[in-house]
Amino acid sequence: MMVQLVDVVMKATRPMRSKVGLSIVISALALLSLTSWSLKSAEVDPNQLKFPQQYDSWQATEEQTERDDILAQYPANIILWAGSSFAKEYHSPRGHQFAVADVTHTLRTGVAIAEGDKGLSASCWTCKTPDAPRLIKEMGIQGFSGANFVDLGREIKSVVYCSDCHVDGSAELALPRPHAQNAMAKIKLPFDQQDRSMQGAQVCGQCHVSYYFQPENNNKVNIPWIFGSTADAIEKYYDTRRFYEWIHPISKTPILKARHPEFEHWSRSVHAKQGVTCITCHMPPATDEKGATFTDHKVGGALDNFDRSCASCHSSEAAITKKLDKTKANIDAKSRNVESLLIKAHYEAKAAWDAGATWPQMNDAIMAIRHSQWRWDFATASHGMYAHNPKEGIELLDKSTEQVTYAREALARILSQLSVTEVEYPDYSTKEKAHAAIGFIEADAIKAKQAFIKQEVDKYWQPVAKKGY
Secondary structure (H helix, E strand, O other), X not given: OHHHHHHHHHHHOHHHOOHHHHHHHHHHHHHHHHHHHHHHHHHOOHHHHHOHHHHHHHHHHHHOOOOOXXXXXXXXXXXXXXXXXXXXXXXXOOOHHHHHHHHHHOXXXXXXXXXXXXXXXXXXXXXXXXXXXXXXXXXXXXXXXXXXXXXXXXXXXXXXXXXXXXXXXXXXXXXXXXXXXXHHHHOOOOHHHOOHHHHHHHHHHOOOOOOEEEXXXXXXXXXXXXXXXXXXXXXXXXXXXXXXXXXXXXXOOEEOOOOOOHHHHHHOOHHHHOOOOHHHHHOOEEEOOXXXXXXXXXXXXXXXXXXXXXXXXOOOHHHHHHHHHHHHHHHHHHHHHHHHHHHHHHHHHHHHHHOOOOHHHHHHHHHHHHHHHHHHHHHHOOOOHHHHOHHHHXXXXXXXXXXXXXXXXXXXXXXXXXXXXXXXXXXXXXXXXXXXXXXXXXXXXXHHHHHHHHHHHHHHOOXXXXXXX
């Protein structure tokens, strides 16, 4: 741009190559240089200038590109989540830089909305971008949550950023999302009354927490902590309200869905009691080339930075890794066992319904399936459960096993009463076979999604919606 402007000035002043003309040229070039510098400075983010190390480490989350296809790893989940968008696509999370792009491209958020349909709530943007708090202020919480996800797509300009966690332009911590402010008030931990350590955990917890969309409140994000934040207390809240996310198409069970309840599990953990928070483990202190210490904003695994994250409490990386591996294997084994039992229960319920069972007969069994799957989900949906709170995870899975066993025993009696001697169970050994069992054609969904990306996202949405794709 600068070269083009200089060329224009030189051509325009060619007839004036006198001393006066030369001074005009020099002045013009000086003005252009100043203008160019000003424009360049205006493009630099103020936070980048004020907090360069933190900014650079935040940008480095763009390096965290790897993710796992959870449905391919654990195809049983497809059967358990049949009837919901989670059965379509479910990947492990990537770095913060991909928050907007991943929620844009996933099959869970669907395609353009047909005329007359409500579509997916804009609440799905709530934790992906600082544009969400901005839009909530502009539109009001009811207006924002009542809007459509696709309709607000063109408004989304930035990924998870400084202002999601800090008072803009400063290191002071903030909690900008209304659902988080309300939740902390419910459990009597208001943000402004906590020390900086707990505030830091709450900042992470405004998004790394389980929630649901309130159907009677324009699908506003709500954290269900009125009775407390344990699986039992949240279940009591949902059962009291007779709330369910969807009706399972196989068993007719009204299903509850847990969403990454990391904050809940951490809050009851040994780590929490010792004052060890999300930041301690996942954003440890780092040192720049000048020896200055700063908080590393490349949020990653604790063991990736053992010396900075864990060494003050754990003397051996090998020992803690071995312990975690053993715990993870135990939790994984319990999870796979519960999944198998739950799938059998869903299909045994189907066989009973098909044979003419009634709700008075089925109520106890169906509620036991609901409660068992809730506890399984509350344990397994939490990223890093085996490190955050393995004791609670094991207790949840053991209780889930007990509840689904009760459900199957009740269903066995009903099936006997109805003279049903054989139940057909699906082959869910692969993702493809599990999708076939629930009648989901992934290729068609991908085709529709790609058309939506090409016709809408690529043309009208901001570059942040395409990062990594």
